[in-house]
Amino acid sequence: CGAEALWIFAAHGWCPLCQSVGKQAETLHDSFAGSGLVSVNVVVQDPDFGPPDAAYCKKWRDLNGLEDVITLFDPEGELLPLWSDSTSLSAFVSADRRIVSKLEHDSNIEHIAAGIEGALAE
Numbered sequence: 001c002g003a004e005a006l007w008i009f010a011a012h013g014w015c016p017l018c019q020s021v022g023k024q025a026e027t028l029h030d031s032f033a034g035s036g037l038v039s040v041n042v043v044v045q046d047p048d049f050g051p052p053d054a055a056y057c058k059k060w061r062d063l064n065g066l067e068d069v070i071t072l073f074d075p076e077g078e079l080l081p082l083w084s085d086s087t088s089l090s091a092f093v094s095a096d097r098r099i100v101s102k103l104e105h106d107s108n109i110e111h112i113a114a115g116i117e118g119a120l121a122e
Helices: 016-033 054-063 109-121
Strands: 005-012 037-045 070-073 089-094 099-104
Touching: 005 016, 005 109, 016 037, 016 109, 037 054, 054 070, 089 109, 099 109
Parallel strands: 005 037, 037 070
Antiparallel strands: 005 089, 089 099
């Protein structure tokens, strides 16, 4: 899509780490948008550990104030198996579509920012 970097974050509706990142995702995205970052938040489970639907995806987006962060949902559960079923995962993708780093179970905004910076530097 012409992005200089992509940050993908898998979010579970029940997960405190995911909720923490969700609440800060828009601000973090805005910090790097001028450098060509595209941010995608994929909701992979609802608060009851079930598959998310469009209504919950909208609720998640609204609850976290996500406007420029693209928010999608995965009702078939196809995303996490691609990432070894990891929960609370951030992946950082360079402009040439390579995953340059990942964070698992890490909601530290400085660590996420460093992952984004690394993807932008590739």
